[in-house]
Amino acid sequence: MDLITLHKFDGGIHPPQNKDQSTRLPIATAKLPEKLVLPIAQHIGAQSKPVVTLGDTVLKGQVIAEAQGFVSANLHAPSSGKITAIEERVIAHPSGMRDICIEITLDGQDTWCEVEGIDNYLEAQPQTLINKIQASGITGLGGASFPTHVKASADPSKIDTLIINAAECEPYITSDDMLMREQANGIIKGIEILVRIIQPKRCLIGVEDNKPEAIAALKDALKHFNDNTFNIQVVTIPTKYPSGGEKQLIEILTGKEVPAGGLPSDIGMVCQNVGTCFAIYKAVSKGEPLISRVTTITGEACNQPQNFEVLLGTPVSHLLELAQTNASKVHRLIMGGPMMGFTLEDTSTPIVKASNCIIASSKKELPDPAMEQACIRCGMCTEACPAQLLPQQLYWFSKSSNLEQAEAHNIADCIECGACAYVCPSNIPLVQYYRHTKGEIKQANADKQKSDRAKERFEARLARQEREAAEKEAKRKARAEAAAKKQAEKKAAEANAPATSEPAASAPSADLELLQKKLDASQAAIKKTKEKIAAAQEAGDTEKAELLDGALKKAQEKMKEAAKAIAEAKKAAKAAPASTASDMEMTPERMQNKVDLAQSRLVTAQKRLEEAMNTNSDKVEMLKVAVEKQQVRVEEAKQALIDFNNTPVTQASQQAADVEQLKKKVLAAQTRVDKAQERLEMAKEQNLDTLSAFETGLEKQQTKLEEAKKALAEANL
């Protein structure tokens, strides 16, 4: 047996023990109450689900609520009786809230259902043992109520040390102490079962040195196991609060620290409470599920403070009666210890798996907390903190709801032992601040998750709406296309002939482009020269101005030539399509158009003549001639139409001619626009008064051209 070197954890306090009061009498079995009230959520993890209904008769040890999932625990009927209610009742919770409870009205017979232990359990398969523990609904009896089978399922290859927590460091509580004194053999057997399951290299039982009887009893019990193949050791540790904290006890016994946010199994440890070991022993060897526990009833208001073996679900009031409590003397009723417990408002609150102690304190014993004073930054809390945190910083962050900073300062590692609040000279309820902040952080995380989900749903909805709109649009388009196709087919059928004679495209010839360029260049030159002349005149350089004048005249001549050349080229270009047009078959429409065209030209010519006459322009004579010419043309066109109408035309050729006609129309319009542009430019050069008239004319021609083009495009479709 190698000796263990003890280590120390930082901080810690030495509050008055107050353990003697309840250790004077042995553990008594509490007599049956009339009714038991069993909350379905007595453990960490998912709530178990009731499997009994109202009016069912249940036997002691029968499952009344089943575990939901792995991290959950079964609940058994602690005694025989009838289910008289499944409803919300006050439960053992600091909120004083209500939760679903199963009420059993006992028949007083306390009849066991059939239970079966595992014979020769030390040779049984670990999984069989774990299953038995799981079926028996065993949870950690130290106070946290974590399902034991979850801890026992740790991978044995990674577990080095099994630690049995028998420190029981909190004042007043003596339930583990008394259990060790009276049931040391059973505890050791329970530990053996755990060792069989987890197969650690060693097993350490940590007991504070204020429990000499318990240490002696355990050591005595160990002696009976001569071989001690399991390497179980009882280790006495100095009394200091909170050495019974899981992480603190591990540090004392092994010197190793559980990482922040981690579990003891991360460093090869499993920690179990000593009471849990006894429960395991009872479950495995005798088949008795967890239906009772040892609870300390103490406090100055109790005339006979004592430990009781209590059935789960027993109302606190029943226990207070058994401990002969003076109800008028009770100032505060606390479940758990004075450091970490919570005040009970209702004496009907039932005992649950985690209830290790009930303190019925007098006013003198546990007075109301003194008024909170301002923090004087003395730093005593920091010295007392067993988790090496900075309680003062956490206090400021909690007070100002600075969750981010509180988290950054590892508030999650606070074990809420209350040492900081105990030493605080300003009576600041530090732990309450931390608990509040932890709750806020949890809430904030939950809100964040919810908002993320809402965002996801919102975006999914938007995407869906977009997709739907796109689908609608696609459908609409498909429909429109189908309709257009049908229309086209119809038209084609009507046309009965392809009627796609090559368009007589009359792209402006290269010559024409060249000439246009020349014209543009000469125009630009004129402009420049004019500017130069103006500049020279301004500067008074007459000689230069004259020189430039000459240059200007030359340029103007050049321009005129270019314009003339262009006009000729255009005429030639026009003649080409016109000749091809003459080859085309004439249609009545075309003829009619010609007539209309000539007519409108005549009208415009007449208008111009009138204008010129009004303004006494010297162009009157010229215009008169033009009008006469136009009149002749109109006559000719009319004649041609009449002639044409007399000759029969086939329907088909008419249809085919349609497109051609439109094309010609466009060409004609184009030439007209070109002409109008030319005229306008000329007018600009010569600064004619009719400039505006030319401009409107050009515009009109352009719109006509556009219309013609549109018509052609439509016809081509």
Add this chain to the structure above:
Amino acid sequence: MTVILIAVSALVVLSLIFGAVLGFAAVRFKVEGNPVVEQIDALLPQTQCGQCSYPGCRPYAEAIAGGEEKINKCPPGGESTIAAIADLLGVEPEPLDAEHGTEKETAMVAVIREDECIGCTKCIQACPVDAILGAAKQMHTVIADECTGCDLCLDPCPVDCIDMVPVETGLQDWHWQKPANIIATDKEQAA
């Protein structure tokens, strides 16, 4: 001379290598969208309630990021959201703009009085997070876990059968209250 040439060429080579690396990184790790918008959007409560006059939280985040909108127009987020955004953008927090609504103490959830529902599907179309279930002429119901409490379904309901009720806090949501005691010296002064 050669020394200078070596130095210059070394620098040139280095700058080419680094330039190539930077160029590659600029293409490969290009940040899609405006990261500030993402950050602001993450701080907003995502109720999609439109009380800020924008059609959802993201458009509001975009408006804030664009500098054209104040940060105090989100009543569901309240003071804490304003503080968080102010902290992110490095601007002064402002009090909540009452014009857009007031911060509610408790979270709300919509509940349809199902026997009065006529199955018009109007609330379904209004819900920004698709938290209402139902079909035409069938009873509708709210998926309480997904409801953000945005109120947007109340107005379209032709028979006013939707109520906003506070979310029930169960044991799972309960947490300790902040100590309410004022400190002793304050109490003395008050007395």
